[in-house]
Amino acid sequence: MKKKKLLVLSSTYPRWDNDWEPAFVHELSKRLTDEFDVSVLCPREKGSKSKELKDQVSIHRYSYAPNLLSTLVSNGGIASNLKSHPLKWLLVPLFFLFQTLAILTAIKRDKPDVIHCHWIIPQGICLYIAKLLSRSKTPHLLTSHGGDLYTFRGKLLSKLKKRVINNADCITVVSQAMKKEVNRIAGQEVDISVIPMGIETKNTFYPDPNIERSKTEILFVGRLVEKKGVKYLLEAFAVISQTLPDASLTIIGEGPERTNLETLAHTLRIKEKVRFKGAVVNKELPNYYRRAAVFVAPFITAKNGDQEGFGLVVVEALSCECPVILTTIEASEDTRTIYSNSDQLIPITPESSSEMAKAFTHVLTREQSSIIKNHTDKIRDTLDWVQISRRYMTLLKMSI
Numbered sequence: 506m507k508k509k510k511l512l513v514l515s516s517t518y519p520r521w522d523n524d525w526e527p528a529f530v531h532e533l534s535k536r537l538t539d540e541f542d543v544s545v546l547c548p549r550e551k552g553s554k555s556k557e558l559k560d561q562v563s564i565h566r567y568s569y570a571p572n573l574l575s576t577l578v579s580n581g582g583i584a585s586n587l588k589s590h591p592l593k594w595l596l597v598p599l600f601f602l603f604q605t606l607a608i609l610t611a612i613k614r615d616k617p618d619v620i621h622c623h624w625i626i627p628q629g630i631c632l633y634i635a636k637l638l639s640r641s642k643t644p645h646l647l648t649s650h651g652g653d654l655y656t657f658r659g660k661l662l663s664k665l666k667k668r669v670i671n672n673a674d675c676i677t678v679v680s681q682a683m684k685k686e687v688n689r690i691a692g693q694e695v696d697i698s699v700i701p702m703g704i705e706t707k708n709t710f711y712p713d714p715n716i717e718r719s720k721t722e723i724l725f726v727g728r729l730v731e732k733k734g735v736k737y738l739l740e741a742f743a744v745i746s747q748t749l750p751d752a753s754l755t756i757i758g759e760g761p762e763r764t765n766l767e768t769l770a771h772t773l774r775i776k777e778k779v780r781f782k783g784a785v786v787n788k789e790l791p792n793y794y795r796r797a798a799v800f801v802a803p804f805i806t807a808k809n810g811d812q813e814g815f816g817l818v819v820v821e822a823l824s825c826e827c828p829v830i831l832t833t834i835e836a837s838e839d840t841r842t843i844y845s846n847s848d849q850l851i852p853i854t855p856e857s858s859s860e861m862a863k864a865f866t867h868v869l870t871r872e873q874s875s876i877i878k879n880h881t882d883k884i885r886d887t888l889d890w891v892q893i894s895r896r897y898m899t900l901l902k903m904s905i
Contacts, residue, residue, distance in 0.1 A: 509905060511541035512617035512643075514608065514628040516578050518545065518564075520553035525759070525784030526579055529702040529817070530623055535560035536894035537901070541619075546611050548604065550579045567607035569600045581760040583627070584656045584811055585730040589761030601627060608635040612643065619905050620645035621897075622673075624653040626662065629669035636672075644904040646897075647673035650702075651814020651836070652732075654678070654686050658810055666690050675904050677897075679815040682835030698900060701815045701839070703893030704824060706885045709791055712826040716795040721751045723865060724797035724827070726790060726818045729760030732811045734803035734832065734855065736769065741803075741861035743773040749869055752778065757793065759784045794825035799868045801830045804837065805855045816840065823850065824884050830864045832856075843883055 515530040534543050538561040549555055549566035551573060557564050569575065577586055577596045586593050608631055611617070622628045622645050629647055636643070647669065657666075670676065670691045678684060679701040688694055704710050723742065727733045735756065742754045756766075756779065763781065770779045785793070794800060800822035806812045813836045822829050823844055831837050832855040844850050851868070853860045886892065 508540060508542040509618040509902075510615055511537060511543045511901065512611055512615060512620045513543060513545040513623070514620065514632060515545060515547045515623040516583065516627060517623075518547040520550050520579065522559075523786045523788075525786050528787060531560070531562065532705075532890060533702065533894060533897060534562050534621075536890055537898055538562060540898060541901070544611070544615055544617070546607055548578050548600065549575060551575045565607070565611065567603055569603040570596055581728055581730050581762075582652060584652055584809070585728070585761050588731075588809070601631060604628070605631040605634050605638075608632055609639055612636075612639055612641050617643055619643065619901050621901060622647050623650065625649050625666050625669050626653045626657055629653075629673075630665050633665075633669050633672055644674040646675040646677065646900055646904055648677045648679075648700075649683060649687065649814070650679055651683065652811050654683055654690075654814070655806075656809050656811045663690065667692060670695060675900055677900065680836045680839045682838065683814060698896075699839075700893060700896050700900075701888065702817055703888055703890035704817060704821055704884075706824050706881065706889045709788065710794070710821045710824040711791070711881070712824075713791075713795050716792060718827075719796055719798045721749070721753055721869060722797045723752065723754045723869075724757070724793055724800045724822075725755070725803075726757045726785075726793070726800070726821075727802075729756075729758050729762040729766060730811075731762065731807040732805060732813060733758075734805040735762065735766055737805070737856055737858045737861060738801055738803045739766065739769050739773060739775065739779070740858035741865060742779065743775050744858065744862040745865045745869070746775055746778055749866065752865070752869060754779045755782060755793065755797070756780065757782045757785045757790070790821065791825055794822045794827045797822075797827055799828045799830060799865065801861070801865075802832065802837070803830075803855070803861060804832050804834050806834065812836065819850075820844075820884060820888055824881050826881070828868055830861065830868070843887055 519528045544563045549568045555566050622632050677698045677700045684697050770776045802819050804813045830851045833852045
């Protein structure tokens with residue numbers, strides 16, 4: 506039986522093998538190839554190929570600027586790049602124009618049976634325009650990951666987001682907290698499925714008893730952007746480093762805030778104890794989770810409204826049996842529901858460096874034997890890619 510054709514639209518996508526850019530769209534797409542002929546349309550960033558076949562996924566990258574200037578999406582995401590580099594706003598009209606043209610071409614060329622559109626902005630807007638121009642009736646599933654929902658709140662963009670949401674055939678978000686915001690923008694109750702992205706628990710994110718867990722290392726993994734709250738992490742670490750001189754902090758990730766954060770570490774006189782490792786490829790992350798004494802997710806709501814959609818790194822750490830300190834933003838409620846062991850998952854107030862410091866002291870000074878091992882069954886049964894891809898497969902097939 507011939508497979509149905511699925512067109513996937515995304516702005517964030519791996520640029521090459523072992524890229525450190527988030528790979529969740531590809532991880533989902535490749536798991537849909539059992540029943541779909543999958544093509545991905547994404548922007549061509551500096552150094553990436555225009556076409557390639559990877560894991561049976563046909564990848565087409567459209568150009569929106571000369572190669573050297575194609576840096577709007579990577580290294581922190583569109584919203585963060587525009588904030589840190591205002592001149593990149595000049596790329597935005599080109600980005601929207603060439604993406605819309607690329608979608609028009611893909612619809613005409615591939616004649617997809619269904620479209621999976623990741624992010625309301627920019628893909629959702631471009632798809633909405635492309636379908637109007639082409640008069641296409643191709644059904645599409647719209648998935649919001651957080652930043653596209655909470656940021657860009659201007660009057661015009663809010664109206665466009667409302668149009669995009671109300672014209673989708675099916676909608677998913679990655680956390681329960683996001684449902685309220687979708688309904689607010691839509692101006693009505695919308696049928697929404699909550700399906701986060703997944704993790705690979707069998708071959709990647711699993712505990713390894715052969716790796717000794719540190720008693721002093723604090724770990725952070727994520728993009729270095731405002732909503733991750735690393736500023737408060739550094740302030741909290743400066744407090745505990747005075748009473749726990751052996752403590753160290755490892756920060757994995759890249760982003761537009763890195764220079765400011767390194768300057769802050771120097772100002773707080775903790776530079777020698779803080780290691781900015783830069784970006785690390787996904788397959789190398791498990792050993793960091795297995796080794797760290799504690800993982801911290803100090804998420805906050807940024808000044809422009811941007812906030813975490815789900816926080817998959819928290820689940821990755823828990824799946825490797827690493828204790829986690831997590832701020833109580835709305836999106837973290839889903840994780841605390843899935844995993845409610847307060848000895849392993851410790852909640853703290855956002856933007857509270859003092860509370861974070863107390864939590865660090867608690868974890869780093871308690872007996873390791875008192876840490877209750879993480880029972881990963883529930884994470885595997887709900888958030889493994891096998892389960893997540895099945896749920897998306899069902900929605901896509903129902904949309905046709």
